[in-house]
Amino acid sequence: MTFQIQAVTVYGKQPGQVRTVPFRTGSLNIVTGDSRRGKSALLTIIDYCLASSDYPVKAGKVRKYVGAYAVTLAKPGQQLFVARRAPEPGNAVSTVLCVLSQAPGTPPPPLEELTFATPLDTAKDILSDFCGIDRTVKVPAVARAQTIAPSIRHALYFCFQAQNEVANPDLLFHSQGEEWRPNTIRGVIPYFLGAVDPEQAALRNRLRLLRRDLSVLEAKLAQARDLGPASGQARALLTEAVEAGLLSHRDTEPTAEEVLGLLRFALEGSIRLETESRPDDNGAPLTAAIGRRAQLRQAVGRSRARIADLKRAVEENDDFAGEAREQRRRLASLGLMRLSPDTSQAAQCPVCESPIASANTTVATIMQDLERLDGDLQVIGSDTPALQHQVALEEEQLQQLRAALSRSQDEINEISAGMRALQQEPDQVQRAAHVRGRISLYLDTTAQHVSGPQVEDSRDDLQRQISELEELLSDDTQDDRLTSYLSLISQNIRTRAAALELDHSNAPIRLDVNRLTVVADTADGPVRLADMGSAENHLGYHVATLLSLHEWFSEHRGPVPRTLILDQPSQVYFPPDYTGEPMPQGTDLSHLLNVYRIINDTVQALDGTLQVIVVEHADLADPLFRDHVIERWRYSNNQALVPPEWITEPIDDEDE
CATH class of the missing domain: 1.10.287 (Helix Hairpins)
Known part of the structure; x- marks a missing residue:
């Protein structure tokens, strides 16, 4: 079982300042209010406390007057309190949290009783465990040679719809527009839908690692062959050494090891011959220096x-x-x-x-x-x-x-250089010295790779293991399971789209996880969400898709928080600065109420296993809306997320 949001708490920067917004679990919760009253900050606060790697709370009263944030997470018989400080000045984010296991119903503790000592990664692991995510499972990343361990951060793709996402024709899931996120969402969807078998996932990961090891080994073997002592450069040097009189001619073709040994003999033997041909001590300093160099090597x-x-x-x-x-x-x-x-x-x-x-x-x-x-x-x-x-x-x-x-x-x-200046050497000696220098350079550079540890050719063993795993995975039906699950979910999307009277709802509708969009298969060809036109269609298909997914998660115990947060769905029907007065009338009102009817019907049908939180500008008189309002933050009643008594100076430019 996973969790829902019991409350959001903000702690002011002055002693004793605490503000808690409670939510009803297993129910539709609506927070309505005027602009710049802190409604949209609720989503970002929850995101931040659930181990976000950045600080999503926007500039404004919340940032200026709030020093710490907290969420209370609840599931049957358990409660988890997670608090996180706002970043210190000069820091991008706070990297430690306070995570407390509480008895159900325990109120948020005072700020002075909180100890912020849990590292971000550890907090993410705790939250993932509390959400029911199996952290031993790893799924392959799409278009990247690595795996993904699903976590609470991945589950939130299906729980949040920010104000710029809830009716976006190009983005269906939360954070889909950020770099690398689309491939990550594609990679984790099968796991959260239940299409991934943990044992099969482990085998798939093992197969991926073996294939990578085989590729690396083949590259190393190819490099070893290219740098071998019998390479073209080594054999060319051997020929030059024979022509320069450093080595005698051989009728047989030398092996790789023999080539390297002959080159070393040519270098060392020529030095000995040169020393023996000169009875004086002119070459003694050079011989001693070369000896020291050999020792240093x-x-x-x-x-x-x-x-x-x-x-x-x-x-x-x-x-x-x-x-x-x-x-x-x-x-x-x-x-x-x-x-x-x-x-x-x-x-x-x-x-x-x-x-x-x-x-x-x-x-x-x-x-x-x-x-x-x-x-x-x-x-x-x-x-x-x-x-x-x-x-x-x-x-x-x-x-x-x-x-x-x-x-x-x-x-x-x-x-x-000094010796060359003292005497003029014959041409043959000069040529031999030149060849010696080239052999010395070769032995100092390329040959050192060859003389190191040899790469063991274990390709046959790796290929055998790969074949065995491929045979074990040949009966894996993950793709078939995913296709089947998506088909069932798509049917529910179509049912809700028809109830919302959306365009193309009479055609087959499918959730396309490759393109991360909704597609209507019409007689004229597929029509993607971005091509459907009308913001009402975009909103409707977002709501229908997310509700259908959460219905699937609830009925099949998917490890996703049983919370869906929508930021201002009424923006499609009313201006952004709409305050709820006068009361709108006509088709737009009925369509908006229809959206809330579909949301409430889904929540009621799931019998407490789904919580929906909506923040709105609109404040409708219809009981379908009014009965689910838990907070009204308006200038007329002087209510907001940040209490007015906390504010000591006005802020003009702010995001709510």
Whole structure:
């Protein structure tokens, strides 16, 4: 079971300032009022408290005079209070929340009793759990090589309709117009509709990872082949070494390893020959410098290997710690019961604190697992900083070795230049020296990749695992289930569209999750929502679609909040500055009342499992509207979201 909105609370910036707006669960709630009285801020406050990554509350009285926001979430037998401060000056958003589990009916606590210490990501996880979302499920992202773990933030796509969305011909769902959101909505719809089997989803994710691993492995193998010692460049250098007299001619074709070995022999052997051909000490400094450079190269290689090993160990620690923390969060959420020494070590209920003797073994096991995980995390936590410190030391040493190697090369270049200036070498010697330099450069650059750890060719094993998963998933009917569910939902959309007397409601209507719109299949071809014309059609199909989706969520236990919030649906029929007086008459009034009739009929049919909150300019006398008004915020009665006594100076430019 998921939750509904019990109340919205705002805390003023002055001590003792608290304002709570209560809502009726399982019912239609209407907040009506004049412009700039704070009606539209209700949606953004709820959005902000439900772990939004930004600060959606618009500038105006609410931002200026409110220091913290809160929502009370309720579901049968449970209540969750979530509060969040307004961002501090200079900050874009507040990243910690206060999340309290309360007994049903508990009023919002005073601000001074709240402790804001729950990180945003943790709060999002708690809210997702409270909503009934299975956080172990991952669904593939559309058009991106990654997966999505559905959360409370994704569920809200189907719960909010802001003022610029409720009758928008181009946007059907909340936040659909933001970058990347359409593909995210497409990716999570199957999960919230119940078309995703958790086991099949895990297999699909495993298949995606294996395919990615196979692609990465093939790229590494191709790179290894291109950089191999038997590449064209290596064989060309080998030929040049033979022509320069550094190596003798070979009749057989050398293997890859032999090519690399011959090039090293040509480089080292030529140096020995040069030293032996000169009995004087003129070449001694050069020989010593080259020897030092060789030692430095070996030291650089060893340092790189040590750094790679240490980083691998850090990565393994991080992976283990992440899995352990996830397991601990799950166990901690189950470990609400505690042992009481006053009741013979029996477990206590976390709500009424009465003993539950039968839970003794379960509680003890959970506590033991938590202690074991805490111990593992403590060990990993102490090891990782030490490893990171060692990595830093090794990298510093590697930098020093590289600097020394660079100085050694400069020394060799200087000695070589001096020796060339002292004597004129024969052409053959010069050519040999030139070839030696090219071989040395090749061994210093390209060959180091080859001499590193060889890439293991495990393609056959990966392909075998991929084939096995593809066979297991061959009978997966997720797409068929989704198609079937959408067909049933589309029938309900058409029924409501006909009741609202919308255009094309006599034709088959379908919810197109690929284009994220509603389509009427007419004899003249498909007609999308954007092409239907008339703001009344746009509003009507939005209302019909969202009500039909929430009807499906309620009847099939979809993990979506049982709350639908609509911001000013009457904008289609009346001017934005309409205040409710004089009372409108005629067709527009009957059409607007028809919208409310469809909303109320759906709420009544679902028997308390759906809550609809509407904020409106209009204030209609018809009982269908009047009986569901819970707040009137008008200048005439001096009522608003922010109480007038909080306001110390006027604000001209403000969004409500």
